[in-house]
Amino acid sequence: MLSPRSLLIRGMLVGLAAGVLAFVFAYLVGEGPIDAAIAFEEAHSPPGEPGSVTRTVQSTVGLLTATLIYGVALGGIFSMVFAAAYGRLGRLGPRATAALVALAGFVTVAFVPWLKYPANPPATGSEDSIGRRTSLYFLLLVIALAALALAVYIGRARVGRLGLWNASILGAGAFVAVVVVAHVLLPTIEEIPEGFSPLVLWNFRLASLGTQVVVWTTLGLGLGALVERTLRREAVLTASA
Amino acid sequence: MSSISSSATPSPAVQPVAIPWRALQPWLLFGAVLAIALLYFVGTEQGVFHLIGGSGVHEFVHDGRHLLGFPCH
Numbered sequence: 001m002l003s004p005r006s007l008l009i010r011g012m013l014v015g016l017a018a019g020v021l022a023f024v025f026a027y028l029v030g031e032g033p034i035d036a037a038i039a040f041e042e043a044h045s046p047p048g049e050p051g052s053v054t055r056t057v058q059s060t061v062g063l064l065t066a067t068l069i070y071g072v073a074l075g076g077i078f079s080m081v082f083a084a085a086y087g088r089l090g091r092l093g094p095r096a097t098a099a100l101v102a103l104a105g106f107v108t109v110a111f112v113p114w115l116k117y118p119a120n121p122p123a124t125g126s127e128d129s130i131g132r133r134t135s136l137y138f139l140l141l142v143i144a145l146a147a148l149a150l151a152v153y154i155g156r157a158r159v160g161r162l163g164l165w166n167a168s169i170l171g172a173g174a175f176v177a178v179v180v181v182a183h184v185l186l187p188t189i190e191e192i193p194e195g196f197s198p199l200v201l202w203n204f205r206l207a208s209l210g211t212q213v214v215v216w217t218t219l220g221l222g223l224g225a226l227v228e229r230t231l232r233r234e235a236v237l238t239a240s241a
Numbered sequence: 242m243s244s245i246s247s248s249a250t251p252s253p254a255v256q257p258v259a260i261p262w263r264a265l266q267p268w269l270l271f272g273a274v275l276a277i278a279l280l281y282f283v284g285t286e287q288g289v290f291h292l293i294g295g296s297g298v299h300e301f302v303h304d305g306r307h308l309l310g311f312p313c314h
Binding site: 091121 | 256257258259260262264265268269272273275276279280282283284285288289295296297300301302303304305306307308309310311312313314
């Protein structure tokens with residue numbers, strides 16, 4: 001029998017691993033575009049006051065701190081969603097449940113917001129619009145979470161009549177419909193400065209999405225493997241007792 | 242102990258057992274609150290809102306904030 005306590009501990013451990021791997025990926029793939037963007041910023045704007053934190057610290061200890069906190073927090077909440085989903089998704093075992101929850105999580109909180117409001121490298125956002133951009137980003141995030149809740153609700157309500165497969169397709173269709181409407185209705189933000197390299201922008205945004213792929217893949221596969229191992233051990237102990 | 246490692250590992254229970262909602266509720270609530278607080282500090286503190294003065298938090302997690310996809314200056 002799984003307990004919420006043991007799942008939360010495992011979720012945070014897996015989140016720690018996800019944070020480390022995200023740091024490695026972001027450092028290797030993402031820091032190049034960030035440096036290129038900062039070089040563009042320095043070439044095109046009057047020199048401002050030097051930052052209180054050096055670039056070396058930002059790209060190493062700072063980045064690692066951010067990805068670790070992000071990973072542990074996300075791992076904790078991920079394990080709680082897993083705890084709620086496990087045993088309630090037909091006969092899916094722990095590994096399949098964790099993979100499915102991670103896929104849903106990635107699509108909902110990372111991919112859908114990224115499609116409309118992708119991450120921007122330094123030098124490409126206006127200071128004046130940070131409030132508006134932040135509001136729109138979190139609004140879309142909330143809409144995506146609501147769409148996921150709607151999809152789960154519709155799927156569960158229809159599973160008796162349509163069967164698990166078709167009810168899942170119906171729920172996923174509802175999710176896509178809500179997200180598409182939100183993407184069409186919400187305003188587009190376009191503030192990339194003249195002359196900014198499209199390649200740097202593209203590489204940065206891919207690196208940002210890739211970081212999320214690393215995080216969610218680690219969470220899904222890692223927690224599934226840990227819980228599977230725990231259940232097998234318990235089954236062995238029960239059988240031999 | 243050797244009997245455990247040498248015996249064939251049986252597969253876990255065929256029908257997965259769900260954790261009752263009553264047992265889950267406090268953990269879900271606390272986990273969500275804690276996670277949101279942590280994500281706030283990594284993601285948006287000293288962006289739109291300033292709970293802590295200056296720009297030290299922003300500058301320190303700067304690269305992570307950009308790469309994790311949060312809106313940033």
